[in-house]
Amino acid sequence: MTLSVLIARNQTTEMPFYLRLALDSGVKPAEISEMITHLAFYSGWGNATAAAVVAKRIFDERGIGIDQVPRAEVEPLPLNEVAEQQRAQAVEQSFGSVAPGVVQYTTDVLFHDLWLRPGLAPRDRSLVTVSALVASGQVAQIPYHLGRAMDNGLTKDEASEMLTQLAFYAGWPNVFSAMPVFKDVFAKRAA
Template sequence: MKPSTLLALALSMGSADAIAQTGSQTGSLSRTDVQSVSPALDRYAAEKLADGLWKRPGLSARDRSIVTVAAVITRNQGILLPEQVSLALDNGVKPAELSEVITHLAFYAGWGNAMAATAITKQVFGERGIGADQLPKAVVEFLPLDQKAEADRAARVEQGTGPASPGLVRDTTEVLFRDLWLRPDLAPRDRSLVTVSALISAGQVEQIPYHLNRAMDNGLTRAEASEVISHLAYYAGWPNAFSAAPVARSVFEKRAAN
């Protein structure tokens, strides 16, 4: 969505400042478009999302944008992505970080979803004059590797997955945890935030405990993690949020006990 279109939507809602922080939450559709099909849906978009969820204090606007972009890409909801990419940029997510979010999600949400997101984000970047000089290089100097934590992770994966797929174990180590996760243009906390958001959005509850623990080790607080689940109820559906909630509760309780 072009910035001029976003501004027009902002004025129709009565506050350009509000739209810059929360978006219209109607994607490429105008409020009139939505009202022509579902006036109630338009009301929820304005009252419960733009004027409600996005203004709650549990997560920063920047974090909400990262969570939402991750969910929209994971679920291949292209109609929402242009607005959410623009909103993320307005909320302080750097072009380099958005680039890394898409790259990261190629491995956690599927290659096709990342390519679909690339096509849409290319248009937004073009409209904003974002060029290659603002994007991460293909080959970078990696962040330091936590040798002990990585050795523990690799041993668990080898034990549980190695007998079924040695190739998957090898690629998980070499491509993900000794390459992708060490790229410096997305902070470890934010990379974990993207991963947890993608897992919840895809209903991959079995994968949540490890990555939620990793996210909290990387600096995500319990309150923030709880609000991520609440936020994703709107973008990934209540069933996925309710499936994630008891898993998160178990993680919280075990960490508190330790």
């Protein structure tokens, strides 16, 4: 989660320390690479490019080669056709007439490619996404992605602890802005 915040906020000064810590704690280079790729779409290409420069430096320092990171083309995970059809229909109905290109790329690039890459477990990919959304103050996007995270195995207690961790790295105001949204998602799932 901490790396997600640093990438989402383009905070490269602290990134070498946390990249080393992640590697020392068992996070695989492939997972870090996937996290950066994922956040290119959720936090912007510039933030991901800046993170990739720092990660390459740390990977070089550790002797981590290209063979330890995922290729661009990978065999995707299976698609949950029912859930994806519901998501795609909701997005099309809400925004298809506003920005059809964004709607199409959301389906083709994000949900039929990025989210199906096997380099991060679906639960971890969801954690990366929700962490970045909280860090960026993008609370309108949290309900869907927190729900997806919980569908992918994140528990209410883990989500709560996530907010505690994020407060220190994303700032209390971003977490306090996200807490009512988390509370609402928890309540709707409990009903």
